[in-house]
Amino acid sequence: MPPREGIYGLMAEFNTPTELVEATEAARAAGYRRMECYTPYPVEEAAEALHFHETRVPLLCLLGGVMGVTTAFLMETWINVWGYPLNIAGRPLWSWPAFIIPAYEWTILFAGLSAAFGMIALNGLPQLYHPVLNAPNFRNGATTDKFFLCLEAHDPKFSIIETRAFLETFPAVSVVEVDH
Amino acid sequence: MASGHEQHEAGHHGPRTLPASLNSPEILSAWRKRALIVFAVSAVISLAFLALPFGKAHILRAYLLGFMICFSFFGGGLVMLMLQYVSGGKWGMLLRRPLEAMTRTYWLVVAMVVPIGIFAGHLYQWWAFPNSEATAKAFAAGLMTKEQQLTANAKHAMLNPTAAIIQTLVIFGILGLITYLLNKWSLERDADPARNTPASYDKWRVRFENLSGPCIFVYVVLLTDAALLWIMSLDVTWYSSIWGLKFLVGQGYAVLALSILTVILLSKVEPMKTLLRTTEQHDLGKFIFAFVMLNIYLTFAEFLIIWSGNVPDEIPWYLARIRGGWWVICTADFVCHWLIPFCLLLSRNLKRDKKRLSAVVMFMLFARCVDMFWIIEPNFHDAASRFSSEGLSVLAYVTVPLAVISAWAYYFFYQLAQRPLVNINDPHLAEMLEPEHAH
Known part of the structure; x- marks a missing residue:
C-alpha cells in the first residue's frame, strides 16, 4: 500500500478531562462524527460523548x-x-x-x-503506525497528563479552516494539524 | 438509546441536588386504590368458581400458588435487604426502602398462611393421614399408593400436623424478629443525633452487617424448610436436595423484578426521579439477568441429574410435569421464565431504558407465577383430567393468585408510603447525587 499523504485531522489539546468532554459533546452536536478522544486513563464520559458504546x-x-x-x-x-x-x-x-x-x-x-x-x-489492531503520533505534543502528553480530541479529515463536515476555528472556541492549549 | 440516554445527558455535568422532600409520593395512594379494585374484581370472580363441582379444590391450590408468590416477596425482600447491607453499593441503597416495605408485609403473609393450615387436609396427604394407622387405611381404600404410604410413615417426624405447625411458627417467628430489628434500626439510623459523621456511618454499617451476615444463613435454612414443608411435601414420595436453593433464586428473581418495577414507576415523580440514575438501573438490570441465568442453571441441573440417574424414586416427579398435557405448561415455563427474559436482558440499551425494562420485569413476575403453577399443580394427579373436563376451572389459577397478590400489593403500597423513600444517614446518598458515569 502506498503511503498516504496529506492531513489526517486537527487535534486539540486540553488540560482537563472536563474540557475534553465538553468539546467532544459540542463537536458531536455540531455534526462531527469521525473523531477520537485520547486520554492517559479511561474517561467514561468521553466514551459516552463519542457514543462509543454503539459498537458492533x-x-x-x-x-x-x-x-x-x-x-x-x-x-x-x-x-x-x-x-x-x-x-x-x-x-x-x-x-x-x-x-x-x-x-x-x-x-x-x-x-x-x-x-x-x-x-x-x-479497533484496527494490531497497528504499527498511527498518524497522531506525528504530533510532538501528543507524544509527550498523551500517556501522562494531557487530553486530546482529534477531528479527522475524512469526516464530511471537516474543513481545515472552519474546523480549526471551531476547535479554537474551546479552552484548548493548542490546536495542531496532524499529517498522515 | 431512548429515554435512558436523555436522562443521562441531563444529569451529566455536575452534582444534582437532593429533592426537598424525600417522602413517598402521592401516587402511592392511587396505586393502592387500583390494587384494591383488582382485588375486589378478581376475588368476586374467584368466588364464582365455588359453583363448579371441583371449584373448592382449584381455589385452594390456586391460593397456595398466590401465597407462595407473596411469601417470595416478603422472604425474598428480607434476604435481599440483608444482602444489600452486607454487600454495600448504591443499588442496595436505592432499593432499601422498597425492600423494607416488602418485609413489613409480614403480618399479612402470616395471616395468609392460616387458610392453608385450615384446609391442609385437602392439600397434603400426610396431613390427611397423619399416622401409620391412617396411612394403612388410606392404602386399603386406594387413596394412597404403597410407596406413598411407606414414605409418609418414614417422613412422619417432619411431616405431620403438629410438626408442620411448629415449623411454620418457628419460620415466621425468626423471620419476624429479623424483620422487626432491621426496620427499627433503619429509622433509628436516620434519627441518629450524630448522623452524617463517619463515626455514625460506621456504627450503623457494622450493626446492620453483624445482624445480616448470620441471618442470611439462617434465612436459607428456614426457607429450605418452608419450601420442603409447603411445596415439596405435596408429593410425599419425592425429594431433591437443591429444592430450597431453587426457591431462594426464584425469590431473588421475583423480588428484583418487583423492586425494579417499583423504583421505575416511582421515578415518574420526586424524590425517586432524582435518585434513580441510569447507572443504578443498569446495574439492577444486570443483577436480575444473573438471577435469570442462575435460575435456569439450578432448574436444569436438577433435571439433568435426575434424568441421568433415572431412578424410579425421582423420575415420576418430572414425568408428571411433562406427560399428560403438562408439556404445554413445561414449555411455557421454559419460554416465559427463561428464554424471553434472557434474550431481552442481553441488550444493554434495554436495561437502560425505563419503559422497556419495566415491561420485561412485569413479564417476569407473570413468569414466576407460571413456574409456580408448573411446580405445584401437577402434584395433584386429578388436575390434568379436571382441566380437560372443566376447561373453565383453569381460570381460577389466574383470578385467585391475582386476588391474593393484589391484596398483598395493597398492603405493600401502604407500607411503602409509611417512610421516606431513602435512608439519609448513609454515605452512598451523596454518591447517588454525583454525575453519572457510563459503564
Whole structure:
C-alpha cells in the first residue's frame, strides 16, 4: 500500500478531562462524527460523548455465542447418533439433555473469544503506525497528563479552516494539524 | 438509546441536588386504590368458581400458588435487604426502602398462611393421614399408593400436623424478629443525633452487617424448610436436595423484578426521579439477568441429574410435569421464565431504558407465577383430567393468585408510603447525587 499523504485531522489539546468532554459533546452536536478522544486513563464520559458504546462488539459476541451453541450441539448430535453410537444405559442415542452442558460451555467460549478478538479487530489492531503520533505534543502528553480530541479529515463536515476555528472556541492549549 | 440516554445527558455535568422532600409520593395512594379494585374484581370472580363441582379444590391450590408468590416477596425482600447491607453499593441503597416495605408485609403473609393450615387436609396427604394407622387405611381404600404410604410413615417426624405447625411458627417467628430489628434500626439510623459523621456511618454499617451476615444463613435454612414443608411435601414420595436453593433464586428473581418495577414507576415523580440514575438501573438490570441465568442453571441441573440417574424414586416427579398435557405448561415455563427474559436482558440499551425494562420485569413476575403453577399443580394427579373436563376451572389459577397478590400489593403500597423513600444517614446518598458515569 502506498503511503498516504496529506492531513489526517486537527487535534486539540486540553488540560482537563472536563474540557475534553465538553468539546467532544459540542463537536458531536455540531455534526462531527469521525473523531477520537485520547486520554492517559479511561474517561467514561468521553466514551459516552463519542457514543462509543454503539459498537458492533455486542453483535459479534452474540453471533459467536450462536455459532458456539450450534456447533457444539450439532457436533454432539453427529458423534452420538452417527459417528460413534454407543448404548449408554439404554437411553436414546439422541439424548439431548446430556448435550446441553457442553453446548453451553461452547457458547461462552465462542462468545468470549468473538468479543475479545472482535474488539481487537474493530479497533484496527494490531497497528504499527498511527498518524497522531506525528504530533510532538501528543507524544509527550498523551500517556501522562494531557487530553486530546482529534477531528479527522475524512469526516464530511471537516474543513481545515472552519474546523480549526471551531476547535479554537474551546479552552484548548493548542490546536495542531496532524499529517498522515 | 431512548429515554435512558436523555436522562443521562441531563444529569451529566455536575452534582444534582437532593429533592426537598424525600417522602413517598402521592401516587402511592392511587396505586393502592387500583390494587384494591383488582382485588375486589378478581376475588368476586374467584368466588364464582365455588359453583363448579371441583371449584373448592382449584381455589385452594390456586391460593397456595398466590401465597407462595407473596411469601417470595416478603422472604425474598428480607434476604435481599440483608444482602444489600452486607454487600454495600448504591443499588442496595436505592432499593432499601422498597425492600423494607416488602418485609413489613409480614403480618399479612402470616395471616395468609392460616387458610392453608385450615384446609391442609385437602392439600397434603400426610396431613390427611397423619399416622401409620391412617396411612394403612388410606392404602386399603386406594387413596394412597404403597410407596406413598411407606414414605409418609418414614417422613412422619417432619411431616405431620403438629410438626408442620411448629415449623411454620418457628419460620415466621425468626423471620419476624429479623424483620422487626432491621426496620427499627433503619429509622433509628436516620434519627441518629450524630448522623452524617463517619463515626455514625460506621456504627450503623457494622450493626446492620453483624445482624445480616448470620441471618442470611439462617434465612436459607428456614426457607429450605418452608419450601420442603409447603411445596415439596405435596408429593410425599419425592425429594431433591437443591429444592430450597431453587426457591431462594426464584425469590431473588421475583423480588428484583418487583423492586425494579417499583423504583421505575416511582421515578415518574420526586424524590425517586432524582435518585434513580441510569447507572443504578443498569446495574439492577444486570443483577436480575444473573438471577435469570442462575435460575435456569439450578432448574436444569436438577433435571439433568435426575434424568441421568433415572431412578424410579425421582423420575415420576418430572414425568408428571411433562406427560399428560403438562408439556404445554413445561414449555411455557421454559419460554416465559427463561428464554424471553434472557434474550431481552442481553441488550444493554434495554436495561437502560425505563419503559422497556419495566415491561420485561412485569413479564417476569407473570413468569414466576407460571413456574409456580408448573411446580405445584401437577402434584395433584386429578388436575390434568379436571382441566380437560372443566376447561373453565383453569381460570381460577389466574383470578385467585391475582386476588391474593393484589391484596398483598395493597398492603405493600401502604407500607411503602409509611417512610421516606431513602435512608439519609448513609454515605452512598451523596454518591447517588454525583454525575453519572457510563459503564
